[in-house]
Amino acid sequence: MQGQFDTTIKAYKSGQFLVDGAVLSALDTGSHFAYLKDQGKLPKTILLERSDDSKVRKQHLQYMARMQLDYGFTVYYDDDGTLTKINPVVVKARNLEDYRGPVTMPDRLEGKDAAGSSAVEQQQQRQQQQQ
Numbered sequence: 001m002q003g004q005f006d007t008t009i010k011a012y013k014s015g016q017f018l019v020d021g022a023v024l025s026a027l028d029t030g031s032h033f034a035y036l037k038d039q040g041k042l043p044k045t046i047l048l049e050r051s052d053d054s055k056v057r058k059q060h061l062q063y064m065a066r067m068q069l070d071y072g073f074t075v076y077y078d079d080d081g082t083l084t085k086i087n088p089v090v091v092k093a094r095n096l097e098d099y100r101g102p103v104t105m106p107d108r109l110e111g112k113d114a115a116g117s118s119a120v121e122q123q124q125q126r127q128q129q130q131q
Helices: 025-040 060-071 119-130
Strands: 007-011 018-019 022-024 045-050 074-079 081-085
Touching: 018 025, 022 025, 025 060, 045 060, 060 074
Parallel strands: 007 045, 045 074
Antiparallel strands: 007 018, 018 022, 074 081
């Protein structure tokens, strides 16, 4: 089935995509297609497949619907054994977003502000300056 399409990309975790082996956010995937358009190499048909890490989710379909509107290609996906064309109106195309993973703070920074000191340290510094 892949041979019938100009490009095949895979759905990945958290609304991301696997494009040519690289994990890209929806925004970066859109930028990839913008680059291909500038180079005159924009595909006409795209197959969106599930990956080993994620099935094709509603979020993937909405992002691809947006790209379909923006770049004019046609996107198909496997809907439980049926090859289905994405309809941007039905799917409700959504704006492309960058991936925002969970933010973790190293333990050594816990309780500190942007200046790198804790509230207690700041209070001590103020008291020293007043003396």
